[in-house]
Amino acid sequence: MTPGSTSAACAALLRRDLTLAWRRRGDIAMPVLYALIVATLFPFALGPEPTLLARIAGGVVFVTVLLAVLLSLDNLFRADIEDGSMEQLMLAPQPLALLVGMKILAHWITSSLPLIVVAPLLAGMLKLPAPATPVLVFALVLATPLLSLLGAVLVALTAGSRRSGMLLALMLLPLCVPVVIFAAGAVAAAQEGLPWIAPIAWLGAGLAMAVVLAPLACAAALRIAMDT
Amino acid sequence: MANWVPLWLHRLGSPPVFYRFAGAVRPWALGLALVLAGVALYGGLFVAPADYQQGDAYRIIFVHVPSAWMSLFIYGAMAVAAFVGLVWRIKIAEVVAMESAPVGAAFTFITLVTGSLWGKPMWGTWWTWDARLTSELVLLFIYLGVIGLYHSFEDRRQGARAASFLVLVGAVNVPIVHFSVNWWNTLHQGSTVRLLGPSHIEASMLWPLLTMMAATKLYYIASLFARVRADLIASESGKGWVRELLAHRDGSGA
Numbered sequence: 001m002t003p004g005s006t007s008a009a010c011a012a013l014l015r016r017d018l019t020l021a022w023r024r025r026g027d028i029a030m031p032v033l034y035a036l037i038v039a040t041l042f043p044f045a046l047g048p049e050p051t052l053l054a055r056i057a058g059g060v061v062f063v064t065v066l067l068a069v070l071l072s073l074d075n076l077f078r079a080d081i082e083d084g085s086m087e088q089l090m091l092a093p094q095p096l097a098l099l100v101g102m103k104i105l106a107h108w109i110t111s112s113l114p115l116i117v118v119a120p121l122l123a124g125m126l127k128l129p130a131p132a133t134p135v136l137v138f139a140l141v142l143a144t145p146l147l148s149l150l151g152a153v154l155v156a157l158t159a160g161s162r163r164s165g166m167l168l169a170l171m172l173l174p175l176c177v178p179v180v181i182f183a184a185g186a187v188a189a190a191q192e193g194l195p196w197i198a199p200i201a202w203l204g205a206g207l208a209m210a211v212v213l214a215p216l217a218c219a220a221a222l223r224i225a226m227d228t
Numbered sequence: 229m230a231n232w233v234p235l236w237l238h239r240l241g242s243p244p245v246f247y248r249f250a251g252a253v254r255p256w257a258l259g260l261a262l263v264l265a266g267v268a269l270y271g272g273l274f275v276a277p278a279d280y281q282q283g284d285a286y287r288i289i290f291v292h293v294p295s296a297w298m299s300l301f302i303y304g305a306m307a308v309a310a311f312v313g314l315v316w317r318i319k320i321a322e323v324v325a326m327e328s329a330p331v332g333a334a335f336t337f338i339t340l341v342t343g344s345l346w347g348k349p350m351w352g353t354w355w356t357w358d359a360r361l362t363s364e365l366v367l368l369f370i371y372l373g374v375i376g377l378y379h380s381f382e383d384r385r386q387g388a389r390a391a392s393f394l395v396l397v398g399a400v401n402v403p404i405v406h407f408s409v410n411w412w413n414t415l416h417q418g419s420t421v422r423l424l425g426p427s428h429i430e431a432s433m434l435w436p437l438l439t440m441m442a443a444t445k446l447y448y449i450a451s452l453f454a455r456v457r458a459d460l461i462a463s464e465s466g467k468g469w470v471r472e473l474l475a476h477r478d479g480s481g482a
Contacts, residue, residue, distance in 0.1 A: 153397060157390045161380040171373035171394060174366045175401045178408035185412070202408075217397065224314075224389045 009094045010102045017106035020079075031068040032114045038064045039122045050127045057126035058136060058187030062180055064122065065115050065140060066147060070169055072111040073151040076103065077159055077222070086159075086226065100222065101215035104152045112144035128191075135190035135200075142203040143183040149207075149214035150175055156221035178206065241318050243460050244469040250453035257453070261446035264439050271436035285349050292342040294440040295335045298448060299367060302332035306374075307399040310392035320456075322388040323463070325395060326378050327455035331448055333371035339364055359410040366405050370398045384463050 002008065021028060042060050046052060080086040080103075089099050119140050120133050128136065154171045161167070182199040189196040239245050272290035279286040306328040313321035343361065344354045355361070374391050381387030464470050 154394070157377060157394055158380070160383075160386055160390070161377070167373070167376050167380055170369065170376055174369035174373065174405070175398070177362075177366055177405050178401075181408045181412050206404075213400075217393075221390070221393050224393055225386070227386070 006094045013102045021110040031072045035064045035068040053127045057128035059184045061122050062184050069147045076155050096219040097215040100218045108148045116140045132190040136187050139183040139186045146207050149210040153218045156218045159225040254453040257446045258450035261443045264443035268436045268439035276433045288346045294444045295339040298444045299336040310395040326388050329374045336368040362409045363406045
């Protein structure tokens with residue numbers, strides 16, 4: 001890789017973001033703890049009956065993961081905007097969409113990957129039948145990048161605004177409806193012994209589309225939100 | 229030469245010109261909307277016969293169906309205005325897109341409320357997780373998100389541009405939401421009014437419906453123009469034409 005080339009810039013940005021995240025390891029654990037605690041609340045609220053828990057387990061894990069991703073999204077661009085590195089990224093000769101894509105990838109690795117790792121544990125706590133667990137993990141592997149990509153576009157839009165936490169939830173959750181439907185649908189189908197490949201294929205199609213479009217949209221949104 | 233149309237549209241992009249144009253059109257649109265709504269309600273509530281299966285309860289469609297059409301139509305109009313505003317940076321288009329959102333949200337809300345009032349006697353429940361109901365609810369949330377994003381910026385223009393972008397993201401996503409929810413669950417009846425081919429609806433029921441549709445469209449125009457005028461006065465308050473307007477009004481009022 002020649003220095004200054006697009007691939008070198010992407011690699012450098014990815015390495016920088018991962019290093020920054022690694023230096024604040026405690027923050028990586030936060031979404032995981034959040035998901036664990038929220039998932040623990042469900043048996044308290046609904047009663048510990050295993051059949052009931054097994055029926056709702058897939059949906060609860062998805063909604064919990066969605067909320068954890070939502071919380072972690074809030075600081076996707078914040079530090080960069082506050083210390084001015086976002087302006088430098090915008091001025092860089094490399095396409096902003098690719099650089100933003102790298103930031104989203106780094107964010108997915110640091111916030112969603114740990115969630116995917118603990119998802120089987122959450123599912124076990126909620127008595128999800130063992131054969132459905134691999135489907136759950138597979139669906140999460142496809143669904144969480146989709147959530148990160150969609151969320152990144154909306155976070156970019158709120159970059160210049162005063163308040164963002166609740167607003168981000170209001171904007172992101174309606175757009176996430178298809179992701180939740182297909183991901184939870186795949187797990188429900190697997191639980192009932194039905195073929196689950198169709199909803200997974202839809203998720204994959206959505207992910208393929210989002211990987212192409214979302215970084216472009218995110219870059220455009222950042223340019224809109226940052227110009228003053 | 230027919231180049232007066234683009235010329236006129238171009239001039240309409242200027243806030244004072246649009247302000248005067250909207251002020252001239254608004255009373256006519258509002259008056260006509262009220263007359264047509266009165267005629268349609270009379271036709272729907274008194275002239276049209278009762279349904280053989282649903283009795284008189286079906287008459288809520290004369291409010292429900294036009295509102296549902298408007299909830300989608302306004303989103304379309306808003307998306308077009310947002311696109312024009314983002315691409316050509318026309319201020320009026322941004323204002324039109326942003327001021328459409330509350331009207332659209334109101335129509336969506338009316339659709340949901342009348343639908344649930346109708347659902348209680350017909351389906352035996354106020355709310356059901358049916359595909360059309362759910363996508364209408366998601367549409368309401370998207371409208372509210374647009375309104376919220378617009379108002380969360382200090383700078384109105386910047387807020388309008390960000391929210392316009394959200395409108396376009398939503399425009400890509402709303403069909404996906406609709407189809408995914410359709411795949412998920414459906415109970416709502418299919419549509420009976422077709423643009424092409426024969427409608428599955430009696431003519432005496434159809435004309436009040438179509439009249440009401442025209443009335444809601446005109447009401448949208450009247451409401452939108454009133455909102456745009458207020459928004460323009462607020463955002464252009466430092467400009468000369470607003471000062472002139474106020475001075476003129478004070479002069480005539482005193």
